[in-house]
Structure formats: structure tokens, C-alpha cells
Amino acid sequence: MPTQFVPRAARITRNTNQPTAFGEPVYVTRPPLPDLDQFHSHLEDIWRSARLSNGGAKHKALEDALREYLQARHISLFNNGTMALIIGCRALRLSGEVITTPFTFPATPHVLSWNNITPVFADIHPETLTLDAARIEPLITSRTSAILAVHVYGMPCAVSDIQDLADAYGLKVIYDGAHAFGTKVDGRPITDFGDATMLSFHATKLFHTGEGGALVVRDPSLHKRVELLKNFGIKQEFDVVMPGINGKMNELQAALGLLTLRLVEAERLARTLVATVYRERLAQIEGLTCLDLPPNVQDSRQFFVIRINSAVSQIDRDALYDRLKEYNIFTRKYFHPLCSQYNCYRLLPSSSPKNLPVAHRAAEEVLSLPFYGSLGHDGAHRVCDAITHIMGHR
Numbered sequence: 001m002p003t004q005f006v007p008r009a010a011r012i013t014r015n016t017n018q019p020t021a022f023g024e025p026v027y028v029t030r031p032p033l034p035d036l037d038q039f040h041s042h043l044e045d046i047w048r049s050a051r052l053s054n055g056g057a058k059h060k061a062l063e064d065a066l067r068e069y070l071q072a073r074h075i076s077l078f079n080n081g082t083m084a085l086i087i088g089c090r091a092l093r094l095s096g097e098v099i100t101t102p103f104t105f106p107a108t109p110h111v112l113s114w115n116n117i118t119p120v121f122a123d124i125h126p127e128t129l130t131l132d133a134a135r136i137e138p139l140i141t142s143r144t145s146a147i148l149a150v151h152v153y154g155m156p157c158a159v160s161d162i163q164d165l166a167d168a169y170g171l172k173v174i175y176d177g178a179h180a181f182g183t184k185v186d187g188r189p190i191t192d193f194g195d196a197t198m199l200s201f202h203a204t205k206l207f208h209t210g211e212g213g214a215l216v217v218r219d220p221s222l223h224k225r226v227e228l229l230k231n232f233g234i235k236q237e238f239d240v241v242m243p244g245i246n247g248k249m250n251e252l253q254a255a256l257g258l259l260t261l262r263l264v265e266a267e268r269l270a271r272t273l274v275a276t277v278y279r280e281r282l283a284q285i286e287g288l289t290c291l292d293l294p295p296n297v298q299d300s301r302q303f304f305v306i307r308i309n310s311a312v313s314q315i316d317r318d319a320l321y322d323r324l325k326e327y328n329i330f331t332r333k334y335f336h337p338l339c340s341q342y343n344c345y346r347l348l349p350s351s352s353p354k355n356l357p358v359a360h361r362a363a364e365e366v367l368s369l370p371f372y373g374s375l376g377h378d379g380a381h382r383v384c385d386a387i388t389h390i391m392g393h394r
């Protein structure tokens, strides 16, 4: 009789009484890195051509590869995601006020400030933690020009509801998709929604170019404006048509991207295995829930986020964050504090905590766990051992 297959997770019996600390610090992420010899070979090409920036061969090759991988109509590469978003707002000619989420990285409202636009914070949805479409409408004024929503942790925003509102009020929609590389909704690429979507290729991202980013748009004339704005507004030699800036990705970044793109699928698979261990083990803990994406969504696998309900659990999120350091595990409280709590935004009328109760609660409860392929099955179990030891079983 053939032996029945027992998944490895089920075979391992763990002593959760005395978990040991990791020998090396375990951070929230670790970038997938290509073979150094392969990178060296790209460097040799670059050295031979003496073309280091301004749309060289590597840049062109990466742009083509990403356009195909992301099924994007028009893509522009940038030196970082923040610059892509700054230029996206500029190219869409946004002004006045833009409605956005406080539950994000500070770059999101900052790009509005860099465009002399006032961010207006709306509360988030209690389950998806993305901008709550039902909270947007009451904040629309005659000064509102757009909605800037974030696919936070790769969770897609309520794209249909947001588009309906934008259509009804004549607003633009721009998405911060820093966490949503490769996310799909019902098989449709996330970059298909809204007027423009920014992607971040920072070292901490699943797909990265060290520093880098992109803006994906659907309208060809918008794409032309973005391309001009990211290169000083230069149309051709002796002809500068608008006050642009320098947002260009260089050849070294693009070369790294060409190699990293080949690692994405394997990395996503390895992260899926880590996520499986986390989900199985952490479900046993009282007051701890894992953030789940709907079944029709292909997960970018950028983050693994848990929420701690301190009314039920034995300790709160902050205590767990601190105690995990004893095991050499460095989690992150993405995104606490809220952007509306920072000095530069806290005096805005929309920053009042009474307008943002769901976001305030989420910011107290979320914790991003170490999440990268090389953490592996055993590493994921050791993280769970530590959490279980600190928080206790159900």
C-alpha cells in the first residue's frame, strides 16, 4: 500500500515552550538578488556602450519586458516610485484638493504636497483597509480634482465604486500601487483601473531595481506628457515644452530589473509557502487574524500582515512587536502612525481622529511579519514558534 503523503508542516512536532532566537536578525523583508556574474555581464554591456542613462538599451529592454509582464498599455520607468506618483499627479493636471487615505506610507500624501495640492483624508474600510468608497462622497468639494487611493498591502481598492464616483463628479483617479506588482482582479491587471497607477521597484519590493518605479497609464496622450515631464520637458534638442524634472531610471537600475524580473515567479511561490505556514499556525492564536485577500485576487505577495485584537488577545500589538525582538525578529508596524497624525498633516480638518476611527484602530492592530522566500518553511515555523510562545494558544 502506498504511504500516504503527509505535508511537512503536519509532520513537524514543535516545542513551543522554548523557541530559540534567530542567530542573525530577521527583518520584514529581504530582496531577491540575481546571480552576481549575470549582473556583471550586464555591466560589461553598459561599459562597452558607455550609455549610463537617458533611455539606453537596458532601459528599453526592461520597459518592453514589464509592458508584457504587466499587460500594460503604456509604461514609463522612473528613478523611484515617489517621483512616478509626483509626475503622475502633474501630468493629470491635478490641483486644489485630492481625497486620499491616511493608512499608507508618507510618500502618498507627500506627492500631493509636492504638487501644491491639499490632501483630504477619508477613512478606510474595516476589512480591506483601503479607502472606503462610502466615505469619499461627503468630502468632495468644488476644489476636489481627484481620488488618490492605495492598494495597500496589494489589496485592491474598490475600483468600480471609486470609478463610479469619479465619473459622477468629473474627478481623476490615480492609484498608488507600490505594493501591487502583478496583482490581478478576476484575471485583470490592477494597472487597468483608474487614469494612472504607480508601481514601486524599491529594494524592499518583490520586484525591484534597487530604487525605481513606474507609472502605467491607458491614455496615449497622457503617456506622452509623462515621458516629457520625467525628462525636463525636453521634446527634442533646443525644444523644451514644459517645466519637467529628472525622473529617469538609469541603465544600472534597469539591468538589475531585467535579472530580478526572472526571479519574481519563484520568489512569489516561495512566499506563498511561507504564507501557508503562517496561516496554518497563527490561526491557533486567540485575538490574532491574518489579513485575507478575496479569492478573485491574485496576490502580489508583497506583505504578510496580521492584526491583533487586544480586547481578546493576551497582549497587544506593541508588546508583540517589542517581544519579538528578543528572538531577533524585527517586524514593522506598517502603517502606524497614520499620515494624518504626522506634524505636517495633523492640523488639516480631515485629519481629525473622529473622522478616521477605522484607520486609527487598524494602525493600532496591524503588524507586518518577516515575508520573503529565503525565510523558508523552517524560518516561518520559527517565527510562529516565537509568536505562539509570546501570545499563547487558543
Ligand code: T4K
Residues within 6 Å of the ligand: 027, 028, 029, 030, 031, 080, 081, 082, 083, 104, 105, 107, 108, 150, 176, 178, 179, 199, 200, 201, 202, 203, 204, 212, 213, 330, 334
Ligand atoms: N507608496 C507606498 C504605499 C509605499 O509603501 C511606498 C514605499 C511608496 C509609495 C514610495 O515608493 P518608493 O519611492 O520608495 O519607490 C520601506 C521602503 O523604503 C519604501 O519603499 C516602502 N514603501 C516602505 C513600505 O518600506 P522603510 O523606511 O520601512 O525601509 P527600511 O530601510 O526600514 O527597510 C525595511 C527592511 O527591509 C529593513 O529592516 C531590512 C530590509 N531591507 C531594506 C533595504 C533598503 C533590505 O534587506 N535591503 C535593503 O536594501 O521604507
